[in-house]
Amino acid sequence: MKPSLNAVYGWLLLLPAIILLAAFTHYPALATLWHSFFSTPKANRAAVFVGLDNYAAMRDDPVFWQALWNNLIFALGTIPTSVAIALIMALWVNRQLAGRSFLRLAYFTPTILPMVAVANIWLFFYTPQYGLVDQIAQLFNLPGLNWLGNRSTALPALMLVTIWKEAGFFMIFYLAALQQISPSLREAALLEGASRWQYFWRILLPLLMPTSLFVLINALINAFRLVDHVLVMTKGGPDNASTLLLFYIYEVGFSYWDTSYAATLSVVLLLILSLTAFLKFRWLDRRTHYQ
Template sequence: MGRSKLVKENTAAWIFLLPSFIFLIIFTLYPIIKTVYLSFFQSDLSTNEPVYIGLDNFKVMLEDEVFRKAFINNVWFAIGTVPTSVLLGLLLAILVNRSMKGSGLARTFFFYPVVIPMVTAAFIWLFFYTPEYGMINSLLKVFGAGELNLLGNTETALMAIMVMVIWKEAGFFMVFYLAALQNIPKELMEASYIDGASKWTQFRRIVFPLLMPTTLFSSVIATTNAFKTVDQLVVMTQGGPNNASNLLLYYIYESTFRFMDYGKASTVTVVVLILMLIIAAVQFFGTDRKIHYS
């Protein structure tokens, strides 16, 4: 009788999960399998049907200077945006977690960039960066400084995109850190205060270790976001100048929709998937062992 009830409960659970599994297969598993399959084929405008070429796509990809440039750019982009946006999110959370007048307004102000669509945010920052009449150059003219073309300079284009992404993501991570801070038992803080611990000691010995699960989660999300940046590049730089701001996902976008080379795009996508799996594995299985969840 007990076993029959267990079977009925499991059956009901699987029935409820079935729609999610169907969506997972159609929109996640099938595209991944199809992408891996196409990476071994030549599939572009010169072929009516995909032609099997083995690992040739991977060889051509590694020899492509534009791919190497986009890959290096993306690594630097991740190094610049991931720790900065996560750290800034933590600092903002500490700031608005205090009981002070206007803290609710400050939370709204810091979180507002998150709800703005990426394309809209790109246009906002395009107005800031535009030469001659952009806000930054207008302020420079007031102080008698020279004009800057941040998006048109190979040395500053990628950095300008980084600043926009950090501005966009910091409020997102602030919300998670704020929730984690509010879940820290007050008894721990009061006990450490009675024992004479300073604010810095409390943060270093109590607060920060308890925030490590949130830090791990935020780092994984920020790293994933760093390797799927494309909207703002389409609006602001198109990967220029001279591929100075070209990133992997924009490289895939161009290969697919501009050059119609689906085999090449699939090959780069496979590389990005493998890279993301490696990064996630290192973060979870390396950092996770040093994290206290209780």
């Protein structure tokens, strides 16, 4: 097959993926950017070009800044914690343990549960006086608390649910990566006098960096696309204390029907995710060890 035919053959193989990517990723992103420069169409009034008015309104919107701040706290609280727990669990179940298969299943079970089902389970756990959390607190003579109805605890309560659900999902990737690492590396390191901590820090962790990069990017996306738990458990309350950015976009677009302003908020969310992912790739790629 000639080089030109090879190129055509390669592009034909890529064509279905390119079409789907353009139709469901690039076109919606560009359409969202375009609509952010127009007003919301009404029944008796078509959309008109308003320039940067929607962005000016967003700049002066206190709920947007509250949602953005909440999302940053949410990401900083859930991403490192869930990734660290996932790595610890993967190291634990990768050892020769009795009931290892059961442990793996138990750690992974929260991942396969539907998001709405998880939210309802934890909604019961957080129920004042009757929920599991308050029942445990009563055993230690601690006062009950309305975890989802208090400004200071609503967001941490959502963060705990996210960590519980995502740690098992990320564990699977770390476990798969650990099983690809030859045991001879550990044996050689121990023979050279390396401690377990030195083996983990100097050998194992660098070998896991490609997986860590993948997991961190996914954790970042998950932190900014959470809406199910907020909708079921708090609806952004109390007083927007648990409002996250995607939930606010959903609320603006489908409760207030201000689609142009929702498009403006979506553009900002896409920019945040793109910029953060780019910086992560730039920073971590040079520290990633590929076998």
